[in-house]
Amino acid sequence: MTQRRRRKxxxxxxxxxxxxxxxxxxxxxxxxxxxxxxxxxxxxxxxxTISKNVSSRGTVLLVSIDKQGQIFLQNNEIPLxxxxxxxxxxxxxxxxxxxxxxxxxASETPYQKIAELIAILKENLSLDAVNLVVQ
Numbered sequence: 001m002t003q004r005r006r007r008k009x010x011x012x013x014x015x016x017x018x019x020x021x022x023x024x025x026x027x028x029x030x031x032x033x034x035x036x037x038x039x040x041x042x043x044x045x046x047x048x049t050i051s052k053n054v055s056s057r058g059t060v061l062l063v064s065i066d067k068q069g070q071i072f073l074q075n076n077e078i079p080l081x082x083x084x085x086x087x088x089x090x091x092x093x094x095x096x097x098x099x100x101x102x103x104x105x106a107s108e109t110p111y112q113k114i115a116e117l118i119a120i121l122k123e124n125l126s127l128d129a130v131n132l133v134v135q
Contacts, residue, residue: 060100061092065117067108082117086124093125101125 063085064072070079073088080088093099101121105114 059096059098060102061089062102062104063089063117063121064104065106065109065113067106069109069113071117082120086120089121089125 062074066072071082071085072078073080073085089101103114103117103121
């Protein structure tokens with residue numbers, strides 16, 4: 001009787017199941033911890049000054065808002081309500097359709113007030129963009 005020799009074949013493939021398990025665990029850990037790391041971001045707004053030449057040009061209107069939320073048009077010292085501001089800007093835009101509106105806000109102005117003013121200007125004046133300058 002001849003004995004057949006059975007050769008033992010070595011498995012030359014690498015078992016990747018443990019590596020996949022580790023990668024899935026790491027993925028879950030990163031998915032949980034990443035939102036916790038970006039919870040609160042402190043933002044310092046840039047300090048930019050607007051030159052007198054920009055506000056004196058005929059194609060640019062400067063709308064300013066101070067830290068109390070009072071709105072001013074050009075260099076007027078009398079605060080305007082939002083309705084009067086929109087009316088004045090609409091009449092100016094009717095005479096000059098290429099008019100650009102710049103919004104200058106004090107750095108202490110709450111961003112909520114600036115965002116509301118931008119929304120009012122975009123909604124009522126059909127402006128594509130309102131240029132924002134922080135002073």
